[in-house]
Amino acid sequence: MSDAHGNNVDRSKEALGGQLSERRSLLKITAALLGASLIPGFSSRAMAQPNNLKNTGALGATGQTSPSMSRFEARIEEVQILFVDLQDALTQGSRSVAPTALRTNAGVLAKIAQLLHIPMTFSLVPVKGKPGELIPELRAYSNAHNTSQRLLAPSFTDKAMVANLANNKRSTLIICGFASEVAVLESALGAIDGGYTVHIPVDVISSASSRTESAVLRQMELAGAVTTSIISLAAKWSPNFSEEPGASVLAAFSEIQNTN
Known part of the structure; x- marks a missing residue:
């Protein structure tokens, strides 16, 4: 019984540890995104950018000017x-x-x-x-x-x-x-x-x-x-x-x- 109980406790700790690790990763990603949005002018420039300039490069897939x-x-x-x-x-x-x-x-x-x-x-x-x-x-x-x-x-x-x-x-x-x-x-x-x-x-x-x-x-x-x-x-x-x-x-x- 004690061995079974100990194993259950260990498994619970492992599960809890995994959940905490996932939350920490999520918090890091969220913080990074928030940090980017707080860079002066970043958010406003992104929103103000004309649609015809978004997601475009100088050359298309064929090598022609877009x-x-x-x-x-x-x-x-x-x-x-x-x-x-x-x-x-x-x-x-x-x-x-x-x-x-x-x-x-x-x-x-x-x-x-x-x-x-x-x-x-x-x-x-x-x-x-x-x-x-x-x-x-x-x-x-x-x-x-x-x-x-x-x-x-x-x-x-x-x-x-x-x-x-x-x-x-x-x-x-x-x-x-x-x-x-x-x-x-x-x-x-x-x-x-x-x-x-x-x-x-x-x-x-x-x-x-x-x-x-x-x-x-x-x-x-x-x-x-x-x-x-x-x-x-x-x-x-x-x-x-x-x-x-x-x-x-x-x-x-x-x-x-x-x-x-």
Whole structure:
């Protein structure tokens, strides 16, 4: 009897020990998960990540670029550029990028676009009752066919501009302008809603406030826009800098003004 009783006790201890070991393992896993969720920004970033960026890699099983990654490519045959409200009367209030730098960089991008035969469109708004006037750096690229005046803040309410973009038959839209919180944001959201892939070169947009511009950039990224720069775009469009037009594109880089 005593031996049987002792064996039962031993088996009970072993079972209890196994249960405790399982609970400890479960607690460790739970603690790890809780710890991850408490890392600053981890949970919010995971929840905020757009669906089309989740569970994707640069290459698919066949070695081809996945659809979600192709939006970063900005292929030269698919791109066109929209310049919104880059007017002297407005850009004088630029603070996140110095007014001179903003105007110079816009001119550099337009020069590169002309070298590479990329279509450009210009949208303007009246100021103090007078038609909007482009900054001098862009006037040589503007004409009656690619430039329009609008009355409302959202550029995609301008039927003439929308039609011009559609006639170019290019699905990726590079948006530049002032101010980021109005002209650029509304253009980006309107373009995305219209089915365009949108790229925002941060050296050709500006605002009166770096703080509010940061919020707007985040909003556009969450909506699906890609933030980029003149050099990043031009290097994709014309990667061979040893021959024309790449050599002229490279020379244009020297004109870009630091916007830090």
